[in-house]
Amino acid sequence: MHVQMADEAYRIGPAPSAESYLCMDKIIEVCKRSGAQAVHPGYGFLSENANFAERLAEEGIVFIGPPASAIVSMGSKSESKNIMLAAGVPCVPGYHGTNQDPEFLLQEAKRIGFPVLIKAVHGGGGKGMRTVDTAASFHDALASAKRESLKSFGDDTVLVERYITRPRHVEVQVFGDSRGEVVSLWERDCSVQRRNQKIIEEAPAPGLSPELRAELSGKAIAAAKAVNYVGAGTVEFIFDNDTQEFYFMEMNTRLQVEHPVTEMITGLDLVEWQLEVAAGNPLPLSQAAIPLHGHAFEARIYAENPRNNFLPDSGRLLYLSTPPPTHIFAPEVPASALESARPEDAALFPTTSPSCLSIPPSMRLEQGFGSGAQIGVFYDPMIAKLVVHGRDRTEALRVLRKALEEYKVVGVHTNVEFLRTLASCGAFVDGEVETGFIPKYFQELFPVVGEPEPEVLAQAALFAVLRDGPKHVKGAGASPWVSLASRRFGGDRPERVITLQSEGEGAEPVTVTVVPKLDGLFDVTVRTPSSQTAFSSVSAQLTGTTELHSTIESHSTSTTIVSQPPPPNVPASTSPNTMERLHVFHGGRKSTLVLPSPTWLLSLGGDVLSAAKGALKAPMPSLVVEVRVEVGQRVEKGQAVVVLESMKTETVLRAVVGGVVRAVGCKKGEMVEEGRELVDVEEEES
Incomplete structure (x- = not known):
């Protein structure tokens, strides 16, 4: 998608990042060929690589990021902690030295006390990070963290530090310019994570007092000034829910994936700020003038299966329908607020605007893939970011839930349903967030998936009948064999029996009998192993290839139903992977139903996916x-x-x-x- 949107595109290599996005020479060559004056490094790859920043400087190309010295200082988790301690910023106890002998690190872990956290020194995004509960599992976790770190960052050096049992992940967005000025654009909470990677972020962090917000911002500014920071950066803190204390964790010397939530509460364009600072201009606003309006959430839409331990998925997006985005939140700070703000109150009392009360809630969608796109295996499985803003946290959550209900994907597993459940979870609604939120509230976040409602089963069967029925072709040359509805000589009404089965082990097949009547009406009977439900005189018609309009028991609704055919050239079997699926989006929920292969077809192909227990x-x-x-x-x-x-x-x-x-x-x-x-x-x- 980014290539299609670009005015010019230059191929830098094949999909593996080691052969393309991590090749400095290829990127510099493209800069020269295109006449580019600067490089925006994005979120990952070389965005925090000091050598790349130095190479660009040698070539006379501006690096839209901090100076190489700041990247070096903050890129090393061990060195950065030493700098922070000298600057008066609290740090988590641990070993941050250079001795990487496994036995020595094990002894340090025992000294710190289990559980401990192994973390890649030059890491980020949860890569090269392992939590270890016992000494017996330390060496395996260490080897895995080092291997992952080496592949992701080209360096397998790790540190070991105390693992805080009930932590929150709170980070502060900072900005510095070449004149030595640094400001805070307030904090974000990114606590709810899986595999040490963020799922949902919000700003400002819930439950922080003005005094604590001021202290966090002050420490973050001190951290940035300690390394003469220039540009956008994020100072990440671990906040201990038990003690209400916070510790410096690391600094990301780049723009964050979740920066839109900060843009939504401030009305500022952070990328524009990056360009201004990279051009040598001063920061556009002083600390006293930076607004704080309302509340914002960002939900990351991933191609993954949350019910299978969040394993990433890949494949083609067969169908994609997203909620329509509204305008981007961009308020202006009234002059009266700037006049009344005192510099000494800037961090404690951020400027707010009474006009914020009249700003309607908004939704912003940052899409990386469109319908028909192929989700590969080489990069992060995030396919979109859904960003919402409201006048307060309650309103922002309401907007988020509504947007997630309208987000529909077929072709790969996604976390959309999980995010919607999360946004409705009582503890999350109350702001009781922590990095262990998912395992703590696992039962609420992963409720037992029950059988679809009879109404959903009836709609799926009607869709199959109408889809497979004759297409009413009109015109003088139309043959009656394709223009007339199905009928039998003798006057009896033909009935169609559809067998459906939910995905998942142990699901029992259900049968739906559809009997057509006159004037586009149907009698539908749904039979499950435990019940039978009859719907009489149901009105149903296809209004599109994926849209069914139906009226069941005086309730009219439009339901999106997408057919996913079985893989080509695969013999029929009893495995759901070899059958047609119907994805039914109804009432804000997605139900996936399998159309089992007929018995005669199974007898030809056999169960090719059956395997031994081991x-x-x-x-x-x-x-x-x-x-x-x-x-x-x-x-x-x-x-x-x-x-x-x-x-x-x-x-x-x-x-x-x-x-x-x-x-x-x-x-x-x-x-x-x-x-x-x-x-x-x-x-x-x-």
Whole structure:
């Protein structure tokens, strides 16, 4: 999408980032070919690489970011903590030295006390980070963190620090200019995470007193000034919910993915500020003039399966329908607010505008992929950012829930349903956030998925009947075989029996009988294993290829139903992966129903996906990082056998049974598709 939007595009290499986005020479060459005067490095890749900033300076190209010295100082988690301690910024106790001997690090972990956090020194985005609860699991976690850090950042140096049990992730957006001025644009809360990566962010952070907000901003400004910071940066703090104390965690020397929430509460364009500062201009506003209006949320839409441990997904977006965005929130600070603001009160009492009360709630959508796009395996699985603003947190949450109800995706698993459940969770609504929020409220966030309502099943069956029925072609040359509705000689009404089944193990098939009547009406009977529901004289018609308009028991509704055909060239089987799916979007919820293959077709193809109990399959398209077993080797239940990587995330596959390895279907460095059998373990008799 970014290539389609660009006026000019230059290919810098193939998809693997090590051969493209991390190649400084290729980017500098494109700068020269295009005549570019500056480089905006974005969020990742080389955005926090001091060597890249220095190379650009040598070539006379402006780096839209901080000076290389600040990147070096803040890019090292160990060095940055030493600088922060000298500047009076509190830090988490831990070992931040250069000794990387595994036994030495284990002893340091024991000294600090478990649980501890292993963290890549030059990391970010949760990469190279592992939580360790016991000494027995320390070495495996250390090796995994180092391996992931080396691949992501080219450096496997780690630090070890105390793991705070009930932390919040609170970060402060700062901006500095070349004149030595630094301001705070207030804080964001990014506590709700999975795999140490953010899912939803908000600004300002809920529950902070004005005094605490002032202290956080003051420490963040001190941190930036300590390294002569220039440009946009984020000072991240761990906030201990138990003690109400905060500690410096790290500084991201770049623009953050979640910067739109700050833009929404301030009405400022942070990228414009970056360009102003990079051009040598002063900061556009002083601290006293920076507004704080209302509340904003950003929900990250990921291609992943939350009910399968948030494993990333890939594939083609078969269908995408998004809520219509409204205008971007951009208030202006009234002159009266600037006149009354005192410099000494700037951090404690941010300027606000009475006109904020009349600003309507707004929604902003930052989309990375459109319908029909292919979600690959080489990059982060985020496909969009949904950003909302309201006059207060309650209103912003309401706008977010409504927008998520209107967001519809078919083709890959997404976290849209999870985000909607999260935005409705009582603890989240009350602002009781922490980084362990998901495991703490797991039962509420992942309720048992019940059978779809009879109305939903009836609509799915009506869609199948109308879709498969004759198309009413009009015109003088139209054949009656395609222009007339189905009928039988003798006058009896034909009925159609549709079998449907929910996704998931243990789901029982249901049957829906559809009997057409006159004038586009139908009698529909839904039979489940436990009940039977009859709907008489249902009005139904297709208003588009994916839209069904129906009136059931005097209730009229338009429902989006998208058919996902089975994969091509795959024999029919009893696996849902080989059947047609109907994705029904009704009442703000998505129900996925499977149309089972008929018995006669199954008898031809057999169940090609059946496997032995000990077979391990690729849960997603992945790169094989490591194969730890070989044919004939005996393994224990739970033993790691294969390490995969997909979308910058490592996944360890472990033996589900104890036994002997009978087959290995992959090798290190190989790309494997979802469902590929990687290792087969023959279970031993107990």
